[in-house]
Amino acid sequence: MRRFARLFAALDASTATHAKLAALKAYLAEAAAADAAWAVYFLAGGTPRRTVPTRVLREAALAASGLPEWLFEECYQAVGDLAETIAHVLPAPAAEDDLGLAGWVEERLLPLRGQPAATVRERLIDHWRVLDWPGRFLLTKLIGGGFRVGVSRLLVIRALAEHAGVDATVVAQRMMGYTDTDALPTAERFARLIAAGTDGPVAAGAPYPFFLAHALADPAALGAVADWQVEWKYDGIRAQLVRRAGQAWIWSRGEELVTERFPEIAAAGARLPDGTVLDGEIVACTDGRRPAPFALLQKRIGRKTLTRRILAEAPAAFIAYDLLETGGSDRRTLPQHARRALLEATLAHAAGPGLLLAPVLDAADWAGCAALRAEARARGVEGLMLKERAGRYGTGRTREAGTWWKWKVDPYSIDCVLIYAQAGHGRRAGLYTDYTFAVWSDDAPERRLVPFAKAYSGLTDDEFRAVDAVIRRTTVEKFGPVRSVTPSLVFELGFEGIQASPRHKSGVAVRFPRMLRLRPDKKVEDADTLARLRELLAAGAPAAA
Amino acid sequence: MSDLVVLRPEGLYCPAGDFHIDPWRPVERAVITHAHSDHARAGHRHYLAASPSAHVLRARLGEIRLQTLDYGAALDIGGVRVSLHPAGHVLGSAQVRLAHRGTVWVVSGDYKAAPGFAAEDATCAPFEPVRCDAFISESTFGLPVYRWQPQARIADEINAWWAGNADAGRASILYAYSFGKAQRILAMIDARIGPVYCHGATEAVNAAYRASGVALPPTLPAGAGVAADDRRRALVLAPPAAQGSAWARRFGEAADAFASGWMQLRGARRRQGVDRGFVLSDHADWPGLERAIAASGASRVILTHGQVAVMVRHLAAQGLDAQAFATEFAGEAGSAADAGAAAPGAAAGAPGAEVAAPASPAATAA
Ligand SMILES: [Zn+2]
Ligand SMILES: [Zn+2]
Numbered sequence: 001m002r003r004f005a006r007l008f009a010a011l012d013a014s015t016a017t018h019a020k021l022a023a024l025k026a027y028l029a030e031a032a033a034a035d036a037a038w039a040v041y042f043l044a045g046g047t048p049r050r051t052v053p054t055r056v057l058r059e060a061a062l063a064a065s066g067l068p069e070w071l072f073e074e075c076y077q078a079v080g081d082l083a084e085t086i087a088h089v090l091p092a093p094a095a096e097d098d099l100g101l102a103g104w105v106e107e108r109l110l111p112l113r114g115q116p117a118a119t120v121r122e123r124l125i126d127h128w129r130v131l132d133w134p135g136r137f138l139l140t141k142l143i144g145g146g147f148r149v150g151v152s153r154l155l156v157i158r159a160l161a162e163h164a165g166v167d168a169t170v171v172a173q174r175m176m177g178y179t180d181t182d183a184l185p186t187a188e189r190f191a192r193l194i195a196a197g198t199d200g201p202v203a204a205g206a207p208y209p210f211f212l213a214h215a216l217a218d219p220a221a222l223g224a225v226a227d228w229q230v231e232w233k234y235d236g237i238r239a240q241l242v243r244r245a246g247q248a249w250i251w252s253r254g255e256e257l258v259t260e261r262f263p264e265i266a267a268a269g270a271r272l273p274d275g276t277v278l279d280g281e282i283v284a285c286t287d288g289r290r291p292a293p294f295a296l297l298q299k300r301i302g303r304k305t306l307t308r309r310i311l312a313e314a315p316a317a318f319i320a321y322d323l324l325e326t327g328g329s330d331r332r333t334l335p336q337h338a339r340r341a342l343l344e345a346t347l348a349h350a351a352g353p354g355l356l357l358a359p360v361l362d363a364a365d366w367a368g369c370a371a372l373r374a375e376a377r378a379r380g381v382e383g384l385m386l387k388e389r390a391g392r393y394g395t396g397r398t399r400e401a402g403t404w405w406k407w408k409v410d411p412y413s414i415d416c417v418l419i420y421a422q423a424g425h426g427r428r429a430g431l432y433t434d435y436t437f438a439v440w441s442d443d444a445p446e447r448r449l450v451p452f453a454k455a456y457s458g459l460t461d462d463e464f465r466a467v468d469a470v471i472r473r474t475t476v477e478k479f480g481p482v483r484s485v486t487p488s489l490v491f492e493l494g495f496e497g498i499q500a501s502p503r504h505k506s507g508v509a510v511r512f513p514r515m516l517r518l519r520p521d522k523k524v525e526d527a528d529t530l531a532r533l534r535e536l537l538a539a540g541a542p543a544a545a
Numbered sequence: 546m547s548d549l550v551v552l553r554p555e556g557l558y559c560p561a562g563d564f565h566i567d568p569w570r571p572v573e574r575a576v577i578t579h580a581h582s583d584h585a586r587a588g589h590r591h592y593l594a595a596s597p598s599a600h601v602l603r604a605r606l607g608e609i610r611l612q613t614l615d616y617g618a619a620l621d622i623g624g625v626r627v628s629l630h631p632a633g634h635v636l637g638s639a640q641v642r643l644a645h646r647g648t649v650w651v652v653s654g655d656y657k658a659a660p661g662f663a664a665e666d667a668t669c670a671p672f673e674p675v676r677c678d679a680f681i682s683e684s685t686f687g688l689p690v691y692r693w694q695p696q697a698r699i700a701d702e703i704n705a706w707w708a709g710n711a712d713a714g715r716a717s718i719l720y721a722y723s724f725g726k727a728q729r730i731l732a733m734i735d736a737r738i739g740p741v742y743c744h745g746a747t748e749a750v751n752a753a754y755r756a757s758g759v760a761l762p763p764t765l766p767a768g769a770g771v772a773a774d775d776r777r778r779a780l781v782l783a784p785p786a787a788q789g790s791a792w793a794r795r796f797g798e799a800a801d802a803f804a805s806g807w808m809q810l811r812g813a814r815r816r817q818g819v820d821r822g823f824v825l826s827d828h829a830d831w832p833g834l835e836r837a838i839a840a841s842g843a844s845r846v847i848l849t850h851g852q853v854a855v856m857v858r859h860l861a862a863q864g865l866d867a868q869a870f871a872t873e874f875a876g877e878a879g880s881a882a883d884a885g886a887a888a889p890g891a892a893a894g895a896p897g898a899e900v901a902a903p904a905s906p907a908a909t910a911a
Contacts, residue, residue, distance in 0.1 A: 012811065013814070013820075013821065013822075014820065016820070065689070067689055068862070070858070071689060071855065071858075071859060074688060074852075074855050075688055075689055075690045078688055078690060078810070079690055079810055079812070080812050081811070081812070084810070084811055085690060088689070088690035088691075088692070088809070089689050089690060424812075429810065429811070429812025429813075430810065430812045430813060430816075431812070431816065461816070461818075465816075
């Protein structure tokens with residue numbers, strides 16, 4: 001545990017990639033396999049189900065620290081991170097113990113789940129007592145379900161590859177499914193990750209690493225449109241449909257196995273020949289042909305259990321746009337157009353309910369493409385995908401194999417006023433970075449500012465600091481962690497979608513709001529109105545909803 | 546009985562003796578706790594300060610009409626018996642003790658108070674607890690999350706970091722406030738690791754410290770010529786303002802770090818944008834504040850700057866008569882000026898009851 005806590009602290013403290021890589025490799029070189037198995041699991045984004053509710057965590061921390069609740073709360077507000085707050089306020093450790101990470105997780109942390117709150121509190125306090133600062137911080141992060149560290153999965157894969165002397169793409173394949181919630185890490189599984197050899201046996205259902213697209217601002221530099229395969233950019237969940245050994249698996253881009261979440265797609269997968277892997281998008285699809293707005297899919301994702309009713313209301317389909325494997329052979333090195341031909345041939349038999357073929361769009365030139373893109377919103381898609389016809393299927397955001405571009409429609413934007421602010425967490429703890437924005441109501445002359453969106457991204461660190469200073473200067477009231485301010489700042493807020501929402505005061509809900517820029521040139525009075533939001537709503541409502 | 550110290554627009558004021566303490570506007574007669582710029586300002590007619598602070602005060606304020614007083618010695622000002630006592634903050638820092646008609650008040654200025662009021666900082670006399678009826682205290686780090694490690698441990702960390710960089714052939718730039726913190730660090734480090742360079746602002750204060758008889762290891766001005774070989778093993782001390790400047794780039798590939806009490810929090814550390822944060826402060830941590838307040842024996846405590854609202858509520862809960870003065874003192878300079886501190890202007894109020902946050906407005910973003 002101490003080793004991993006030290007690694008975590010090193011990764012957390014450093015901003016340099018080479019330093020992180022060096023720390024990861026140093027850890028792998030000295031850690032026992034059973035411990036490294038868990039370390040890789042956590043670092044690659046594995047999240048065991050939360051073992052201790054936040055409330056119990058707080059109660060234990062209060063008891064151990066002897067602080068009154070209000071003072072603990074003040075500390076939390078200053079620190080912005082619960083685990084860090086707890087690590088700071090606990091009394092000095094009594095002793096330290098040498099149990100490894102695997103021992104800690106398997107013998108001490110996982111068994112906490114489902115225990116009565118009083119037992120959990122007692123054990124937590126015992127555990128904290130034998131850990132130093134980094135250990136306490138780590139432990140609390142792990143049991144609170146908030147473990148995140150500034151290391152990409154790709155970097156973990158690189159460290160493993162360099163540690164083991166195995167090709168990184170092979171490790172990437174082996175890593176698929178490694179962080180799946182239902183299979184806990186073991187020394188054996190870790191040994192398989194780093195086993196010598198170039199293509200160890202791929203588990204029957206394993207997908208390929210996803211090839212990711214880059215954002216495109218202007219296609220003019222891409223050369224002839226004929227060199228590109230043009231498709232819609234769907235607004236759904238990126239996924240691979242794997243059919244092998246008489247079984248179907250569905251993997252989301254987060255490498256989560258989601259087969260059970262989409263039984264209609266799994267059933268459609270059974271129509272595919274064995275040894276087939278498709279890449280595509282999961283969308284909600286009410287008419288069997290066109291994607292419905294993402295909100296419908298989201299509604300379904302939010303459900304713990306799939307009822308007959310939700311399956312009927314929000315049926316899902318897999319829109320296939322690439323083929324990575326046929327006849328059990330890896331086809332990723334074929335050019336895009338050749339994979340497309342195989343995809344069409346495969347789907348000729350298999351397409352149907354739950355499994356659709358993404359159309360390739362026709363455009364004579366880039367102007368024609370732009371015209372298609374302009375239709376995107378009405379069609380319920382996000383824009384266009386441009387895929388190099390001669391390109392192979394790469395790994396992650398690589399470009400050497402050929403590039404995928406996503407040419408999205410411009411987001412909606414609106415000028416609005418900052419009215420509430422809340423302190424950020426993690427890297428931005430202690431700074432007010434989470435903002436609530438408002439537009440003017442229509443009822444002049446006594447119009448009011450009506451909140452309609454929250455956003456916390458889009459500004460540079462310097463801009464955040466400047467806004468933070470204004471917030472502190474213009475604070476009217478504090479409600480717990482939230483401050484209301486005298487409206488003085490206008491922002492241009494961008495968002496990807498808008499829909500009617502009777503639950504919200506403004507009558508609308510916006511999707512993926514983010515700050516595009518500060519508008520120091522605008523006065524608060526010049527901000528947009530509810531009427532403007534309703535215009536956007538009317539203009540953007542998907543035709544085929 | 547009237548208060549010995551009250552808050553005036555010019556600053557803290559003793560009506561009985563007709564003088565100010567660390568005033569922020571020009572006054573006739575100012576008693577200065579220490580030479581930091583938010584406590585010692587230019588423009589007063591008469592200055593009174595502790596003897597060891599004379600060189601640094603003059604280095605900062607130029608020719609001033611300065612009367613000095615040894616620690617523990619007393620002076621009668623308008624019938625008020627005034628004496629100065631070590632505050633352990635920086636060279637020459639003092640608590641101001643005021644005695645008048647059987648009542649004793651102490652104004653702490655800034656201070657740090659190690660366990661047992663031990664002498665850790667080799668560059669100034671350690672905090673000396675002074676019994677009083679009313680204690681006017683700072684509370685820069687008045688939250689239980691602020692607990693300092695023993696200085697020796699931080700010294701080990703800094704030396705290890707420096708030695709590691711030197712072995713890797715890169716300079717170590719350490720940002721630290723140029724008056725007080727930098728000299729304390731100089732007195733902590735193992736100067737055998739490599740040459741030590743100082744920024745001009747730091748070097749000027751070093752000279753004042755040496756003139757005051759404080760032993761510091763040899764330092765070189767990081768002005769013009771720094772030989773490439775020297776650079777690779779060098780420790781460079783610079784004020785935080787130099788971070789990211791052309792000045793800092795002259796050392797080539799370098800590791801950088803920041804030494805401040807604010808570095809206790811990961812968020813502040815990240816915002817600072819340096820490779821490393823060392824938690825080192827010349828202000829009292831939470832236990833230090835509690836220790837000093839308890840040792841004063843005061844039944845009345847007035848907080849001047851920092852986490853004022855929290856401290857007031859905490860002390861009131863222990864049955865003390867606690868209140869706040871809304872001063873213009875700045876707390877620990879150099880970073881995170883307001884890392885979760887109380888709202889501006891809210892200093893005098895008790896923290897509001899926990900109120901539910903306003904209803905969450907629209908946001909369907911995942
Ligand atoms: Zn000071
Ligand atoms: Zn101060």
